[in-house]
Amino acid sequence: MEQCTQAHWQQWLPQVCQIALQTGRGISQMYRANQAQRFVDVEQKKDGTPVTEADHYADALIYTSLQAMTPDIPLVTEESVAKFAFAERQHWSTYWLVDPLDGTKEFIEGTGEFSVNIALIHNHRPVLGVVFGPEVNHLYYAVQGGAAFKVAVDVQSLDVERLDMSQLMSQAQPIQTARLQPDEMANVAISRRHGGRTQSFMAALGEHQTVKMGSALKSCLVAEGAAHVYPRFGPTSLWDTAASQVIVEVAGGAVLNAAGHPLEYVQTPTLLNPFFLVVCQCDYPWPPIPEVM
Incomplete structure (x- = not known):
């Protein structure tokens, strides 16, 4: 993509947040069904790490959604990285970098502390970031040069596809780090x-x-x-x-x-x-x- 500016990042942000919410809702539904059945079907990847049906579902949904939104920007996800040889990837200056289900072990073990992570990389730097924890009901997002926000979202009670993202994001609260003083725990x-x-x-x-x-x-x-x-x-x-x-x-x-x-x-x-x-x-x-x- 020839142009990738902060204006583009801000333009894409609401839709990326909505994609994260849609994905999180599906993951959460699978998670709750697994918890009710007390069973999770787990496969092992070549590197020995676990992967579930929810990983594959989330990967496919995010991949399709981001490609539809920005067809000129390549996309790497944890589950799809093998599709792209390093010889091809090394020339990318702008690309989406996604972990469709971060915390697969938390998903399997039933802690609920997993998330959907979507980032845009530009010139080796992450410039847009969205993290959604569907079981903790928190959506975090930011773009470089802007502010960072957090908003409470219960996707199980919302029609995510028809959700007014501008209204939801108007309810978000800005967040900032807490400085640690020398005498503070x-x-x-x-x-x-x-x-x-x-x-x-x-x-x-x-x-x-x-x-x-x-x-x-x-x-x-x-x-x-x-x-x-x-x-x-x-x-x-x-x-x-x-x-x-x-x-x-x-x-x-x-x-x-x-x-x-x-x-x-x-x-x-x-x-x-x-x-x-x-x-x-x-x-x-x-x-x-x-x-x-």
């Missing part, structure tokens, strides 16, 4: 499953409280001021972080690698992230990110 967002590196980071941080959450919703906790930091010292892919990174950055925080630089979205064969911190502010003496062993 830090709130740390963490997964229910975390290892020794995260434990060591929290010990180095000093007195703290933890907030347990799944998926990209942890980063959104930092963006809205409910947590100060989210350390991630395990494997993630670019689609796990892109959408929430926009929201965090616009809200006043950052997503930093070990060198203290924001995560970049350069096409690589693996599309893997380094270890990173999601922080409420850069001018705080955060403990260092451990090296990858």
